[in-house]
Amino acid sequence: MKTGLFFGSFNPIHTGHLIIASYMAGFTGLKEVWLVVSPHNPLKNKNGLSNMYDRLEMAKLATENADQIKVSDIEFSLPQPSYTIDTLAHLQEKYPGKEFVLIMGADNLASFKKWKNYEVILKNYELYIYPRPGADIAEWAGHPSIKITETPQMDISSTFIRKAIAEGKNVQYFVPDKVLSFIESKNMYR
16 A cells, blocks of 8 residues: 655645645555644745644644554654655665655656656655646657546645735634644744
């Protein structure tokens, strides 16, 4: 049985992330999904990124009742910024019996050739892709390592949620209640 790796900043984790993880765990034949909280994505600006331990805690709060969804801080102990190829090598060494699959949005697949050693990733791992509005992934159609899924689309982003909180708007239902309480208790994104 395969373990799906869903990498992200999760700044904060939101309902869209959880729907993707739940769909992947329940509808694609994966045994489980690990949410891998990334301290710093090399393709993103580090400014505006909340403390990695707060983001890890929010992910744990959001998934505490999800049997097939686990949260991983594996990248916290690796050199930063984190490159997926290095994390995969580390995971294979630490869990030699597991078969890992990468979960990513079509928007990430569209820019996949910018990733460090993307050819090695494609050769050694399957990619389960969830749709994203406006992402052109035609060049990857029919690739043997790429599985396009029917994951329901929700156009919610962490950026939208941070901006809404900063503007004093109500984001109930966009993030789980326990995550919202955590954000409020720490006065995050204000």
